[in-house]
Amino acid sequence: MSSCSWRVRTCLNWKGIDYEYCPVNVLxxxxxxxxxxxxxxxxxxxxxxxxxxxxxxxxAILEYLEETxxxxxxxxxxxxxxxxxxxxxxxIAGDIQPLQNLxxxxxxxxxxxxxxxxxxxxxxxxxxxxxxxLAKASGKYCVGNEVTLADxxxxxxxxxxxxxxxxxxxxxxxxxxxxxxxxLDAFKKAHPQNQIxxxxxxxxxxxxxxx
Numbered sequence: 340m341s342s343c344s345w346r347v348r349t350c351l352n353w354k355g356i357d358y359e360y361c362p363v364n365v366l367x368x369x370x371x372x373x374x375x376x377x378x379x380x381x382x383x384x385x386x387x388x389x390x391x392x393x394x395x396x397x398x399a400i401l402e403y404l405e406e407t408x409x410x411x412x413x414x415x416x417x418x419x420x421x422x423x424x425x426x427x428x429x430x431i432a433g434d435i436q437p438l439q440n441l442x443x444x445x446x447x448x449x450x451x452x453x454x455x456x457x458x459x460x461x462x463x464x465x466x467x468x469x470x471x472x473l474a475k476a477s478g479k480y481c482v483g484n485e486v487t488l489a490d491x492x493x494x495x496x497x498x499x500x501x502x503x504x505x506x507x508x509x510x511x512x513x514x515x516x517x518x519x520x521x522x523l524d525a526f527k528k529a530h531p532q533n534q535i536x537x538x539x540x541x542x543x544x545x546x547x548x549x550x
Contacts, residue, residue, distance in 0.1 A: 341365060342436060342495030343397035344385040345529055349491045350404050352525035354411050358387075362536035365441060398432050401488050413488045420483060423476045427469065427489035431496050435465035439499065458503050466500065466510050469493075473512040480516055486523070494520045498531075 341363075351358050363369045363384050370382045379386045379395050387394045390407065394400045405413050414421050437443075439458035447454045476482045481489035497517040500507060507514045520526050531537055 341384045342499060343383070343432075345495040345498075345531065346397045346432070346491045347385045347387060347400050347404075348529035348534075349494075349525055350401050350413065350488075352528045353413065353486065353491075354404060354408050356404070356408065360534060362534070364536070398428060398488075401428075401491065405488070413486065413491065415482065415485065415487065420476075423472070423482045424487045424489045427472060427476070427481055428492050430465060430469055430472070431489075431492040435462055435469075436492075436496055436499070439503075455503060458499075459505060462496070462500050462503065462505055463509075466505075466513060470510045470512055473516070477512055477516060479519060486520070490516070490520055493517060494526060 348358075348360070363375065365384060369375065370379070370384055375386075376382050378388075378393050381395055383395070385395075385397055385400065387400050389403075394403055401413070414424060438461040444454040444458060447457050473481060478484040480486050481493055493513065494517050497507065497513060521530075527533065
């Protein structure tokens with residue numbers, strides 16, 4: 340499963356957009372097949388086919404959906420708050436998650452490095468900054484009391500942190516917001532455990548969220 344795809348599924352659910360979910364098994368390398376690379380030259384997930392076009396890169400997809408379907412907006416009207424949302428999105432989707440995703444972890448392991456140690460470092464270093472920004476920006480959710488694009492990025496990253504055994508007690512705001520988001524229907528529906536390619540419940544402990 341993929342935290343990037345998770346963000347997009349949540350956005351689609353939030354905005355009430357019907358979609359067909361087509362699994363790509365990244366742990367088996369399905370994203371590297373020629374057929375898939377024809378629609379996604381980066382060989383990453385997700386890829387979204389919509390409005391007669393094909394879109395890659397999760398944040399670009401989120402922005403497209405927000406611009407073309409502004410109902411149930413995920414960006415505040417206030418320019419400063421919008422900037423705060425985009426700052427958090429960049430911190431998570433640009434600075435934390437790419438450093439601990441599947442490709443660099445595989446490379447670190449192949450060169451004899453400790454991939455878990457690296458992932459923990461990347462997430463904890465990033466979460467320290469996110470926690471400090473949330474102390475100034477958050478209300479019920481990441482920025483104020485409305486769900487935004489930042490929240491869509493936060494929850495999957497908390498899942499990753501838990502996977503690597505990070506002590507989330509060090510980040511009480513992040514954990515509290517993640518708990519609140521987990522109670523929302525759009526987020527519940529998007530959870531990897533609720534997708535058609537999820538292993539059975541006894542194997543859920545093996546789920547990973549890297550790409």
